[in-house]
Amino acid sequence: xxxxxxxxxxxxxxxxxxxxxxxxxxxxxxxxxxxxxxxxxxxxxxxxxxxxxxxxxxxxxxxxxxxxxxxxxxxxxxxxxxxxxxxxxxxxxxxxxxxxxxxxxxxxxxxxxxxxxxxxxxxxxxxxxxxxxxxxxxxxxxxxxxxxxxxxxxxxxxxxxxxxxxxxxxxxxxxxxxxxxxxxxxxxxxxxxxxxxxxxxxxxxxxxxxxxxxxxxxxxxxxxxxxxxxxxxxxxxxxxxxxxxxxxxxxxxxxxxxxxxxxxxxxxxxxxxxxxxxxxxxxxxxxxxxxxxxxxxxxxxxxxxxxxxxxxxxxxxxxxxxxxxxxxxxxxxxxxxxxxxxxxxxxxxxxxxxxxxxxxxxxxxxxxxxxxxxxxxxxxxxxxxxxxxxxxxxxxxxxxxxxxxxxxxxxxxxxxxxxxxxxxxxxxxxxxxxxxxxxxxxxx
Numbered sequence: 001x002x003x004x005x006x007x008x009x010x011x012x013x014x015x016x017x018x019x020x021x022x023x024x025x026x027x028x029x030x031x032x033x034x035x036x037x038x039x040x041x042x043x044x045x046x047x048x049x050x051x052x053x054x055x056x057x058x059x060x061x062x063x064x065x066x067x068x069x070x071x072x073x074x075x076x077x078x079x080x081x082x083x084x085x086x087x088x089x090x091x092x093x094x095x096x097x098x099x100x101x102x103x104x105x106x107x108x109x110x111x112x113x114x115x116x117x118x119x120x121x122x123x124x125x126x127x128x129x130x131x132x133x134x135x136x137x138x139x140x141x142x143x144x145x146x147x148x149x150x151x152x153x154x155x156x157x158x159x160x161x162x163x164x165x166x167x168x169x170x171x172x173x174x175x176x177x178x179x180x181x182x183x184x185x186x187x188x189x190x191x192x193x194x195x196x197x198x199x200x201x202x203x204x205x206x207x208x209x210x211x212x213x214x215x216x217x218x219x220x221x222x223x224x225x226x227x228x229x230x231x232x233x234x235x236x237x238x239x240x241x242x243x244x245x246x247x248x249x250x251x252x253x254x255x256x257x258x259x260x261x262x263x264x265x266x267x268x269x270x271x272x273x274x275x276x277x278x279x280x281x282x283x284x285x286x287x288x289x290x291x292x293x294x295x296x297x298x299x300x301x302x303x304x305x306x307x308x309x310x311x312x313x314x315x316x317x318x319x320x321x322x323x324x325x326x327x328x329x330x331x332x333x334x335x336x337x338x339x340x341x342x343x344x345x346x347x348x349x350x351x352x353x354x355x356x357x358x359x360x361x362x363x364x365x366x367x368x369x370x371x372x373x374x375x376x377x378x379x380x381x382x383x384x385x386x387x388x389x390x391x392x393x394x395x396x397x398x399x400x401x402x403x404x405x406x407x408x409x410x411x412x413x414x415x416x417x418x419x420x421x422x423x424x425x426x427x428x429x430x431x432x433x434x435x436x437x438x439x440x441x442x443x444x
Contacts, residue, residue, distance in 0.1 A: 016185065023150050023189040026133055030126045030154035030190075031197030037103050037125065038159065038203050041118060044111035045281055052277070055113040058268040062114070062260025065105045066314050070256045073101045076128075079120055079316075081399035083127040083152060084174055087145050088401065093135050094148075098128035105316035113271060113280045114264070115306035118159055120318020126155025126194075146183045149174075150190040157191035158198040161205035165367035166191035172360045173397065177404025179362075206284050208291055208350070210343040213375040221382060223338040227331065227345060228352055228383035232390025234330060235356025238304055238323065239394045245312025256314065263313025267306055279306045283325040290328040290346040300330035319396050320354060327353030347372045348383045355384035356391035359400060 048054050069077050076082060076098040086094060102124040109116050130151025134144040149170045157166025167187040171179045214220060249259045271280055278286050279302045286303075289295060307322040331349025335342045347368065355364035361384040368380030389406055 019146070019186040020189050022133070022147065023186040024193050026126075026130045026147065026150050027154045027190040027193035028197055029129050029133075030151055031158045031194035032201060033099065033103075033125050033129060034122050034155055034158040034194070035198045035201040035203045037106075037118070037121060038198070040103070040107045041110055041282070044107050048111055048113055048281065054111060055268050055271055055277075055280070058112040058114060059261045059264035061108050061112040062262075062264035062313065062315060063257045065108060065316060066257030066260045068101060068105065069314075069316075072097060076101060076124075078399075080123050080127075080318075080397055083123070083148060084397060084399040086127075086131075087148050087174060088399075090141050090144060094128050094131040096128055096132055099125045102128075102316060106318075109310070109315045109317050110281055112264070113268060114310040114315040114317065115267065115280045115283075115303065115322055116310050116315050116317030117319050117321035117323075118282065118317055119156060119320035121316065122155035122159035123152050123318075124155070126151035126153070130154070146186055149180070149183045150186045153187040153191040154194035158194040158203070160367070161195060161198070161203070162367050162370045163188075163191040163195040164370055165363045166195070168366055169358075169360055169363035172363050173358060173400065175401045175403040176359045176395075176406070177402065206288065208288065208347060208371055210291065210341075210347050210372045210376060212341070213344060213373065213379070214341065216378055220340070220379065223340050223345075224348065224379050224382040225386050227334055227338060227340075227348065228386025229390045230334065231327060231330065231349055231352035231383060232356035232387035232392075234300070234304075234326065235323070235353045235358075235387060236391040236394045238308065238319070238326065238353075239357050239391070239396045241304075241308045242312050242319070242396065243398065245308055246314075249313055260314040263309050263315065266309050266313075270306075276302065276306070279303045282321045284321075287325050287328045287350070290332040290350075291343045294336070294342065295329055295332050297333040300326045300333065303329065319357070323354045323357055323396075324350050327351065344376075344379065347376060348379055351380055352383040352387040356387035357394075357396050359388060359391065359395050361385045361388040 076095055079102065082094065102121045106116065106118065106121040127148055128151075130147050131144070134147045139147060152170040153166050156169050157163045160166065167184070167190070168179075170187050171183060174180065249263075253259050253262065267280065270276055283303060286295070286299065303322060303325045307319060311319055327349035328346045330353065331345035331347070332342055334349070335345040338345065351364040351368045355361045364384045365377060365381045369377045392406075393402065
């Protein structure tokens, strides 16, 4: 009996050592690349602010981005959705060109004024680079799944400086209603190491300050429920509108490079003629302002409009930072209505709209605690869960699976589709012990 227990502990030690080493290697590579990406974004944003005329070149930049993906990136054009599909149904290695294409296209988008984010690029960098490790080491199918999640964790954590949220987000975003615990250790190691690599290389993350978090009260809880519903509906509207614009553009304009060209014409013309510069790029200065003072109540709607036009027409970069902007400014607008402090509701909106649009309430709550302090956890938890429920069967990522219904009237085991519908049964994953002692998931 003792020899059996000793064997089990030795096997466990080897398992932990294997995944710690693999995760660290991936994290160092991804963390360093993402840090370079952040520096490039800073350069692009500063250049656009210094030379405002660059915005007039956005249509041409959009055409270039569309042409590059048409010529070299057709297989990787779906971005994060490709990574999710490869984790669920592995078919082929993620091409390495996904990383430079996403990085370069996102920097170009920001340089000329598209309203896009950065998480999509960081996650694609993480997934593409991680899959090269699986190819080099000839890892099995299940190990490849975990390594892809490790890369996603590293990319998300290093771009936002939130290792806990990064680790859980990569598990939670795959399937609505289930976390894959066999990947928990590798993702935790990867997210932590990637964040530290970025810090050592000089990456800086914006500090969002909530000076005072009031003691939880009955009204505070009610306010979070009410606000959470609004945040969830906003996330739902954003996801559905973005998918609708994308579908319409593809239907009306067969030649792909013309789609971001036309989207760029709309964004550039509107920005230049109406002085709407605050609604393009990442919009971090406006997000910071939402924690400090009252802002125009329409800021969230304007940012939503510019982001839907940019992402829906084909510009690259992602939607998460714009969702932070939309949530923070919407929270700022709701604060006086709900008699809550501006900084608190801005912070809760920051994470809750994101939770609703991506169906990741746990990771979003952890993000709030990492960014604003543990005291914000209960407020964020209530609002994020309510937002998640109110966003319904929608997501900015159409490859997400509904493994478990959000409530009794929805359907289990379904896959989100690009047209916004929920179709096709999704494979249900169950953890069993593999012969090598690792935890393996098989489709049943």
